[in-house]
Amino acid sequence: MLIRAYAKVNLFLKILNKRQDGFHNIESLMSPVNLFDLLKVQKSRQFRITCNDKTIPVDENNIISKTFALVQKKYNLKHLVDVCLYKNIPSGAGLGGGSSNAAAFLQILNEIFSLKMSFDEKVDIMSKVGSDTVFFLYNQPAFVRGRGEIVDKTAVLPSFYVLLVKPPVTISTSSVYSDKNLTLTPYNTVSNMHPVLNYTDVLDSVDNGLQNVVFKKYPETYLIKEKMLTLNADAALLSGSGATVFGIYSSKKYLNKAYDYFKIFNKSYFVYKTENINNVI
Numbered sequence: 001m002l003i004r005a006y007a008k009v010n011l012f013l014k015i016l017n018k019r020q021d022g023f024h025n026i027e028s029l030m031s032p033v034n035l036f037d038l039l040k041v042q043k044s045r046q047f048r049i050t051c052n053d054k055t056i057p058v059d060e061n062n063i064i065s066k067t068f069a070l071v072q073k074k075y076n077l078k079h080l081v082d083v084c085l086y087k088n089i090p091s092g093a094g095l096g097g098g099s100s101n102a103a104a105f106l107q108i109l110n111e112i113f114s115l116k117m118s119f120d121e122k123v124d125i126m127s128k129v130g131s132d133t134v135f136f137l138y139n140q141p142a143f144v145r146g147r148g149e150i151v152d153k154t155a156v157l158p159s160f161y162v163l164l165v166k167p168p169v170t171i172s173t174s175s176v177y178s179d180k181n182l183t184l185t186p187y188n189t190v191s192n193m194h195p196v197l198n199y200t201d202v203l204d205s206v207d208n209g210l211q212n213v214v215f216k217k218y219p220e221t222y223l224i225k226e227k228m229l230t231l232n233a234d235a236a237l238l239s240g241s242g243a244t245v246f247g248i249y250s251s252k253k254y255l256n257k258a259y260d261y262f263k264i265f266n267k268s269y270f271v272y273k274t275e276n277i278n279n280v281i
Helices: 063-075 097-112 119-129 173-177 199-205 211-217 219-230 252-265
Strands: 002-018 024-044 048-051 080-086 142-145 150-154 161-166 235-238 245-249 270-275
Touching: 002 097, 002 161, 002 199, 024 097, 024 161, 024 270, 063 080, 063 097, 063 119, 080 097, 097 119, 161 219, 161 252, 173 211, 211 219, 211 235, 219 235, 219 245, 219 252, 245 252, 252 270
Parallel strands: 048 080
Antiparallel strands: 002 024, 024 080, 024 142, 142 150, 161 245, 161 270, 235 245
């Protein structure tokens, strides 16, 4: 069975406070974008993960392995699976590639083993696997809270173009959250937001409480953001904890111009032009 695992961007990300478990409470508006990994899964006599990206671990440290272990224990699976993972989403990018892989994998397990999981059962498993994995079960724009595992309500967004640019740096999420310069926003935003947003609403809401930390540690990300704005992006910001910076465009002409610039500017950059998607079928 073959399934797509879509990337996401954080249109806003506010860091509220640190929790007793060491995580931070956040509020975010997340949207899928049309960039995806592919997973092919079939029953097998041994558990195996293969991946086209050799930097991705294929042992018990892979989030797919962790997901399978939880499902196997809970549902007493009699077979193992062979997983072929084809990565298009860069790792360590703030685009949710690993979390999306886990959610897509869970959906496949539910099908090939006929587990008939309820949605709440899927949410329970995903919340044990990672912080933002639950979002990818919805696969549509949504406001999220908690450490990212609570989907507050789904949202409807206008269509717009997205330019993704990731420099060749790896950013530790934990180091960003533990930085002394982290900006906290101790008030509730999501509860006051209407679930249907127009383009002006989207542009007015863009923010990332992590980006000042990342911009200081990795100034190249800040320069990418500023260049996007000079290349007529309607907004530009860091996605998640980075290292991807994304620009929002209403004009395909300006999108293409910026894409061409970054493709030539640095051959080591990951550069991808796409669009947001409101509902993944």
